[in-house]
Structure formats: structure tokens, C-alpha cells
Amino acid sequence: MDNRLKECRIIEIPRFADHRGILSVVEGPPQLPFEPKRFYYIYDHASGARRGCHAHRTEKELIMALAGSFQVLVNDGDSTREFQLNRPDQGLYVPPLVWHEVHSFAVGSVCAVLASQRYNSDDYFRAYEEFLEAVRRSR
Structure with a gap:
């Protein structure tokens, strides 16, 4: 398993x-391993x-289930892990x-994301094969 996949982890948000x-607060470092620059929700x-x-080439993200639940699959090019998010x-x-x-969104789910960068289409790998090639080059 690549170290990047090991970095994928659940971060507890204070309540x-x-x-x-209940009030929950998300701030940048040291709570997060990045300074948030963008927030969006689905x-x-x-x-x-x-x-x-x-x-992403350089962007870091924190994915949260503000309501409901859903699954998040993460893949480093070699291995895959699955996380269920169901707590705000x-x-x-x-x-x-x-x-x-x-x-696997439950009805009424709200998925929110904090990102380390403003939107930049050049930061995305949208084709899985292109992503795999970048992973190979980074080793």
C-alpha cells in the first residue's frame, strides 16, 4: 500500500x-493538514x-457528511479502501x-468538502489511466 493511501484518515471535528x-468547527492547521481555501457541497x-x-495533482480535501450517509472509495493506484461517512x-x-x-448516498445526504485550493481544472486527473501514469511517474 502506498503511503498516500495510509494518509487517508478520519479526522474528528470538535463538537x-x-x-x-450542537456547533462543530473546522479550522486549518493544526486541526487539518492544510489551510482551507474552498468549500462546496453536494x-x-x-x-x-x-x-x-x-x-488531484496537489489539492488536499476533507470530505464530510453534514447529513445522511455515503461511502467514499479511495485508491492509490495499487490498493483501495472504503470509508463510510455518516457523522457531521x-x-x-x-x-x-x-x-x-x-x-451510495442515503436519501437526504449532504456531502461537504473543504479544499486546499481554489478550483483549478488543471489540478484534476479525470481519466483513471492518466492518474495511474502520474502515480507511476511519482515513484
């Missing part, structure tokens, strides 16, 4: 609860939808050069 409800998923299906106080850290696919 502060009182009679009004909802109203079509049945059977798979999202992501790409890797946890996020999955995905480093660069890790292919990831989000799938």
Missing part, C-alpha cells in the same frame, strides 16, 4: 453541545450517483494523488 444544539443526489471519480463531526482527509469516488 460543542448545549441546550440550543445534495439532491440522483439514485445510484457516483461523484468525484477523480484525483467527522471528515475524511484525502491527500493529493489519491483517486476518490463518493457513492
